[in-house]
Amino acid sequence: MGKLSLDISMSLDGFVAGPDPSLDDPLGRGGDDLHQWAYGAASWQESHGRSGGQANADSDVIAERVESAGATIMGRRMFSGGEGPWEEDPNADAWWGEEPPFGHPVFVLTHHEREPLEKGATTFTFVTDGIESALDQARDAAGDKDVALGGGADVAQQYLRAGLVDEMQIHLAPVFLGGGVRLFEGVGPDVRLELTRVIESPAVTHVRYGVG
Amino acid sequence: MGKLSLDISMSLDGFVAGPDPSLDDPLGRGGDDLHQWAYGAASWQESHGRSGGQANADSDVIAERVESAGATIMGRRMFSGGEGPWEEDPNADAWWGEEPPFGHPVFVLTHHEREPLEKGATTFTFVTDGIESALDQARDAAGDKDVALGGGADVAQQYLRAGLVDEMQIHLAPVFLGGGVRLFEGVGPDVRLELTRVIESPAVTHVRYGVG
Numbered sequence: 001m002g003k004l005s006l007d008i009s010m011s012l013d014g015f016v017a018g019p020d021p022s023l024d025d026p027l028g029r030g031g032d033d034l035h036q037w038a039y040g041a042a043s044w045q046e047s048h049g050r051s052g053g054q055a056n057a058d059s060d061v062i063a064e065r066v067e068s069a070g071a072t073i074m075g076r077r078m079f080s081g082g083e084g085p086w087e088e089d090p091n092a093d094a095w096w097g098e099e100p101p102f103g104h105p106v107f108v109l110t111h112h113e114r115e116p117l118e119k120g121a122t123t124f125t126f127v128t129d130g131i132e133s134a135l136d137q138a139r140d141a142a143g144d145k146d147v148a149l150g151g152g153a154d155v156a157q158q159y160l161r162a163g164l165v166d167e168m169q170i171h172l173a174p175v176f177l178g179g180g181v182r183l184f185e186g187v188g189p190d191v192r193l194e195l196t197r198v199i200e201s202p203a204v205t206h207v208r209y210g211v212g
Numbered sequence: 213m214g215k216l217s218l219d220i221s222m223s224l225d226g227f228v229a230g231p232d233p234s235l236d237d238p239l240g241r242g243g244d245d246l247h248q249w250a251y252g253a254a255s256w257q258e259s260h261g262r263s264g265g266q267a268n269a270d271s272d273v274i275a276e277r278v279e280s281a282g283a284t285i286m287g288r289r290m291f292s293g294g295e296g297p298w299e300e301d302p303n304a305d306a307w308w309g310e311e312p313p314f315g316h317p318v319f320v321l322t323h324h325e326r327e328p329l330e331k332g333a334t335t336f337t338f339v340t341d342g343i344e345s346a347l348d349q350a351r352d353a354a355g356d357k358d359v360a361l362g363g364g365a366d367v368a369q370q371y372l373r374a375g376l377v378d379e380m381q382i383h384l385a386p387v388f389l390g391g392g393v394r395l396f397e398g399v400g401p402d403v404r405l406e407l408t409r410v411i412e413s414p415a416v417t418h419v420r421y422g423v424g
């Protein structure tokens with residue numbers, strides 16, 4: 001059975017999104033800076049259906065993740081945006097566009113039932129009966145591969161507190177956001193970490209932990 | 213002129229001390245876990261007048277710091293403890309013992325005037341006229357060497373917000389404290405970081421930044 005692996009970019013002061021998120025600026029003020037390391041990477045461009053980008057350590061980290069993950073779990077806001085169109089229109093399309101960069105089944109945690117949504121090679125399935133159900137379904141879909149836990153912070157915290165996360169890779173961005181959404185709010189010392197790998201690039205530090 | 217360099221251990225959730233500090237437990241609940249990486253290192257033992265310990269990457273990081281620093285700045289609580297004896301007795305000795313591990317001049321930021329205190333090879337000078345004065349005095353004392361900014365968090369934040377920190381090395385400990393004193397509270401995106409070096413060890417990740 002594959003691991004449940006949280007893979008997420010965080011500012012040095014602990015935020016995964018900046019203050020004042022909006023539809024135009026879903027990651028909040030400065031939030032996009034957390035992901036700059038990825039945008040220039042060849043494997044990021046490729047997973048978004050483009051060519052170009054640099055073949056560097058950051059690109060290898062992304063490629064490894066793309067290959068190892070057989071399914072993704074995400075929260076509703078990561079599916080349809082911070083204060084997105086979901087509330088107004090539960091059938092709103094995902095902001096991931098017509099060719100989402102997953103290419104494997106995605107399970108979206110939500111309180112609103114909805115039929116599965118097919119977009120290119122990605123099927124979004126909406127799970128209303130909790131995090132364990134989403135994990136079971138994602139594991140079934142992933143087979144021997146890992147299940148990627150994408151975020152946001154609230155979903156990551158729920159899985160961490162429930163002791164269900166096996167591995168965590170934090171992309172520690174050299175920025176301060178000064179406010180916004182904290183990744184580890186409400187996560188305490190009973191979640192134990194073991195440092196398993198560090199990959200350095202000029203843009204970001206990729207730190208991997210076993211979680212127990 | 214040497215750099216002002218902040219060198220401090222932080223939990224993955226951003227704390228430099230845990231909840232509920234006391235005289236018996238000045239780093240708060242779990243706070244001591246942040247420093248486990250150092251205690252077993254040969255150069256840490258040596259700087260504390262002992263022998264033994266391991267010659268490893270962590271030890272090299274400490275040795276580099278010991279050699280490069282010609283003076284240290286710290287806050288009053290780092291000098292005499294969290295809720296320490298200072299308030300009851302302004303002449304209380306430092307909790308650093310008779311042979312403090314500095315071996316160079318230390319400047320303590322405080323609101324209470326006090327005569328300099330000599331302990332072994334370390335002289336503590338008490339500075340009541342603010343962070344810039346402390347930095348001037350420390351730079352004079354350090355000559356060509358760096359000035360180490362030891363903490364606590366409030367002192368680090370004052371220097372960061374004033375734009376006076378040149379370099380920062382965070383020892384990112386693989387622990388969650390879940391509460392306590394946040395290192396970067398009130399530090400915002402106008403403090404710019406440049407990732408300059410990462411050193412990995414099994415116990416901790418040493419991440420160094422240029423600060424601008």
